[in-house]
Amino acid sequence: MPTVHDIETGGRPPALEAHNLTVSYGTTKAVDDVSLVVPANKVVALIGPSGCGKSTLLRCFNRMNDLIPGAQVSGEVDFHGQNLYAPDVDPVEVRRRIGMVFQKPNPFPKSIYDNIAFGPRINGFQGDLDGLVETSLKQAALWQEVSDRLGSSAYDLSGGQQQRLCIARTLAVTPEIVLMDEPASALDPIATQRIEDLIFELKQDYTIVIVTHNMQQAARVSDYTAFLYMGHLVEYGPTDMMFTNPTEERTEAYVTGRFG
Amino acid sequence: MNTGVRRHFNEELDEVQANLMAMAGLAEDMVARAFDAIQLRDRGALAVLRDMDRQVDDLELTLDEQVMELLALQQPMARDLRFLLSTLKISNDLERVGDHAVNLARAARKMAKYPLLQDMPELEEMAAITRSMLRDALSAFTNRDVSLALEVCARDDEVDNLRRSLFRILVTRMSEDPRAISPALEALRASQNLERIADLSTNVSEEVVFLTTGETIKHGASLPDHEGSEDG
Amino acid sequence: MSTDPGRDRRRKWAGAAFWALCWAATMVGIVALMILLVDIIMDGASQLRPEFFTSFASRFPERAGILAPLMGTLWILGLTALIAFPVSVGAAIYLEEYAPQNWLTRVIQVNIANLAGVPSIVYGILGLAVFVRWMGLERSVISGALTLSILILPVIILASQEAIRAVPLSLRQAAYGLGATRWQVTRHQVLPMALPGILTGTILALSRAVGETAPLIMIGALTFIAFTPQGLMDEFTVLPIQIYNWVSRPQDEFRQIAAAAILVLLTLLLTMNAAAIILRNRFSRMRVR
Numbered sequence: 166m167p168t169v170h171d172i173e174t175g176g177r178p179p180a181l182e183a184h185n186l187t188v189s190y191g192t193t194k195a196v197d198d199v200s201l202v203v204p205a206n207k208v209v210a211l212i213g214p215s216g217c218g219k220s221t222l223l224r225c226f227n228r229m230n231d232l233i234p235g236a237q238v239s240g241e242v243d244f245h246g247q248n249l250y251a252p253d254v255d256p257v258e259v260r261r262r263i264g265m266v267f268q269k270p271n272p273f274p275k276s277i278y279d280n281i282a283f284g285p286r287i288n289g290f291q292g293d294l295d296g297l298v299e300t301s302l303k304q305a306a307l308w309q310e311v312s313d314r315l316g317s318s319a320y321d322l323s324g325g326q327q328q329r330l331c332i333a334r335t336l337a338v339t340p341e342i343v344l345m346d347e348p349a350s351a352l353d354p355i356a357t358q359r360i361e362d363l364i365f366e367l368k369q370d371y372t373i374v375i376v377t378h379n380m381q382q383a384a385r386v387s388d389y390t391a392f393l394y395m396g397h398l399v400e401y402g403p404t405d406m407m408f409t410n411p412t413e414e415r416t417e418a419y420v421t422g423r424f425g
Numbered sequence: 426m427n428t429g430v431r432r433h434f435n436e437e438l439d440e441v442q443a444n445l446m447a448m449a450g451l452a453e454d455m456v457a458r459a460f461d462a463i464q465l466r467d468r469g470a471l472a473v474l475r476d477m478d479r480q481v482d483d484l485e486l487t488l489d490e491q492v493m494e495l496l497a498l499q500q501p502m503a504r505d506l507r508f509l510l511s512t513l514k515i516s517n518d519l520e521r522v523g524d525h526a527v528n529l530a531r532a533a534r535k536m537a538k539y540p541l542l543q544d545m546p547e548l549e550e551m552a553a554i555t556r557s558m559l560r561d562a563l564s565a566f567t568n569r570d571v572s573l574a575l576e577v578c579a580r581d582d583e584v585d586n587l588r589r590s591l592f593r594i595l596v597t598r599m600s601e602d603p604r605a606i607s608p609a610l611e612a613l614r615a616s617q618n619l620e621r622i623a624d625l626s627t628n629v630s631e632e633v634v635f636l637t638t639g640e641t642i643k644h645g646a647s648l649p650d651h652e653g654s655e656d657g
Numbered sequence: 658m659s660t661d662p663g664r665d666r667r668r669k670w671a672g673a674a675f676w677a678l679c680w681a682a683t684m685v686g687i688v689a690l691m692i693l694l695v696d697i698i699m700d701g702a703s704q705l706r707p708e709f710f711t712s713f714a715s716r717f718p719e720r721a722g723i724l725a726p727l728m729g730t731l732w733i734l735g736l737t738a739l740i741a742f743p744v745s746v747g748a749a750i751y752l753e754e755y756a757p758q759n760w761l762t763r764v765i766q767v768n769i770a771n772l773a774g775v776p777s778i779v780y781g782i783l784g785l786a787v788f789v790r791w792m793g794l795e796r797s798v799i800s801g802a803l804t805l806s807i808l809i810l811p812v813i814i815l816a817s818q819e820a821i822r823a824v825p826l827s828l829r830q831a832a833y834g835l836g837a838t839r840w841q842v843t844r845h846q847v848l849p850m851a852l853p854g855i856l857t858g859t860i861l862a863l864s865r866a867v868g869e870t871a872p873l874i875m876i877g878a879l880t881f882i883a884f885t886p887q888g889l890m891d892e893f894t895v896l897p898i899q900i901y902n903w904v905s906r907p908q909d910e911f912r913q914i915a916a917a918a919i920l921v922l923l924t925l926l927l928t929m930n931a932a933a934i935i936l937r938n939r940f941s942r943m944r945v946r
Binding site for chain 3: 232
């Protein structure tokens with residue numbers, strides 16, 4: 166049984182609630198009966214050893230697992246009181262409101278402007294596109310570096326800049342929640358630090374769930390940390406408690422680096 | 426520098442510094458009031474100082490938590506790491522300064538019951554030096570001033586000498602006049618507390634040297650000669 | 658590691674011999690091609706007068722021209738492109754993006770791959786039965802184009818599937834993550850990126866179709882006509898057929914104009930292949946790095 170500590174939601178409704186989520190590929194369960202609450206405007210980190218199911222769990226939150234053939238998802242994910250896996254829910258709409266940033270920066274082979282404009286355009290945005298592009302780039306702390314070359318190819322940017330572009334692209338569709346799957350693991354330490362600073366800024370306006378295999382990063386960046394092992398949720402609580410005084414022995418073994 | 430990279434962490438470090446400065450301010454103030462209480466024969470000072478000591482203790486607990494959290498979650502290195510470790514030790518020292526100041530106030534209250542002992546210039550001088558040592562140690566911490574810190578360490582011997590001569594003087598007085606025994610003992614206690622405060626000021630200075638240069642001068646070690654090694 | 662000078666020398670000789678063998682193999686192809694080319698040019702270059710391109714076929718070699726077959730080839734080329742391209746690309750998109758991963762899809766996939774290897778005359782028979790007779794399109798340009806389209810369909814489908822498959826998953830995921838529907842992902846991300854590969858495959862397939870003779874003979878392309886196609890239902894002929902016809906005449910002069918026609922056909926093919934290569938190179942610079 167997982168140890169789940171009290172999660173302060175500050176009196177506000179949580180951004181997401183997962184109930185008994187299970188994801189199986191054939192007979193193997195990648196995620197096994199996980200329930201947790203993601204409070205609004207906080208950063209929740211999912212940590213655990215390789216293959217523990219943290220990325221799979223993350224993909225449950227925006228129904229990206231639907232795109233993986235053979236993946237079966239059971240359980241509920243409640244967003245604004247509605248179960249995202251109800252039969253009448255359109256996954257496309259879900260993904261507009263719950264965005265995702267991936268591990269390796271994956272800008273489109275278009276200009277910087279068109280990268281950011283893509284999301285709003287396909288969602289039928291009618292307003293000031295230029296303004297939206299500028300706002301998104303500013304939110305991603307990239308505006309100053311690229312404002313004079315919005316028409317140039319996204320591939321001319323460095324890795325760290327490309328990842329911030331991907332973040333801006335995600336923000337352009339104004340999601341409520343931003344899911345990040347190891348967003349800095351392909352970047353050098355300085356670029357990583359800038360992404361972490363950015364996450365800290367973003368949580369004022371968004372809720373962020375981040376998967377990371379680097380637990381020091383989870384310690385630096387998150388408010389709450391969930392430790393998963395072999396698909397099970399082992400412990401979930403405030404980050405400072407998880408790293409200074411966890412309850413479960415397995416958690417302690419993992420954060421002190423004595424795992425395995 | 427609170428812009429750009431690791432702004433959040435820098436802000437947290439600033440908070441720790443601010444709390445430590447608050448503790449330092451309280452400690453200095455407490456020592457000043459305590460010795461004034463002795464001179465002015467103020468029996469009410471003890472209550473005030475107890476209150477201030479509670480604040481100092483609260484700050485120590487707050488700093489303990491803050492430093493632990495920063496060490497666990499932010500992986501501080503180099504100067505940041507030395508700063509946080511020094512903070513733990515300095516806050517511990519300052520807490521004890523507070524306690525000793527309370528003891529001084531107790532001594533002041535007891536001494537006030539008796540007729541004034543004849544002038545004890547040694548005690549006054551001890552108090553003056555101790556107060557200046559504490560003030561300079563804390564100033565050295567604020568400004569990361571290594572030379573000032575070293576000066577403070579050098580003055581510790583003076584205080585020790587003064588306590589020893591005060592001891593001899595008071596013993597003489599006590600043997601001459603039995604009515605002087607009680608106040609003299611209190612004066613002795615006061616001098617011991619002052620000496621402890623001076624020692625603690627020396628500790629703080631040693632921490633400042635460690636924080637700034639990474640070298641330790643505790644327990645008689647001396648600062649190695651580097652060329653232009655003193656960091657800002 | 659002990660050095661054995663004898664073995665070292667043998668290794669060096671073996672390496673050199675292998676290199677020489679590969680070089681010789683390459684040269685065989687190039688030399689054969691050069692000989693052919695030089696022979697054709699020597700035969701036909703003199704016949705490439707402007708009248709050659711504007712006259713119709715004739716019993717007299719000095720008055721014969723390739724106007725009819727040239728126009729026929731161009732018509733067939735254009736129509737085949739118009740028919741084959743959308744159908745093949747549509748099939749490729751369906752197979753790659755929409756088809757469920759079940760046994761039926763696998764069967765379809767295997768069949769398409771096999772169809773690419775069927776001899777072209779079989780398509781000619783199919784075209785004759787279905788388009789000329791059953792659909793009553795007679796021996797017209799449209800029958801020819803439809804037959805050739807079916808011939809090159811598998812080739813374009815396979816090439817398009819490859820191009821679509823080459824679009825990295827990460828790009829699709831990014832687009833899905835922004836709330837795009839499957840069609841939006843296909844239209845805005847996959848197709849633009851796969852297009853160079855699809856076009857290259859299409860052009861190469863078309864250049865094969867241009868050289869096809871047997872299926873067109875089967876559906877009844879004529880050899881001796883004195884008009885150019887004006888509408889879809891018109892009769893026609895193409896360059897390869899005309900060349901075949903001239904080559905089988907006894908007179909030497911006909912061989913010369915046949916060589917000239919071959920040169921025209923070769924030029925057309927080379928141009929198309931060059932276009933395919935240029936396209937591929939130009940767009941490969943924009944590949945995902």
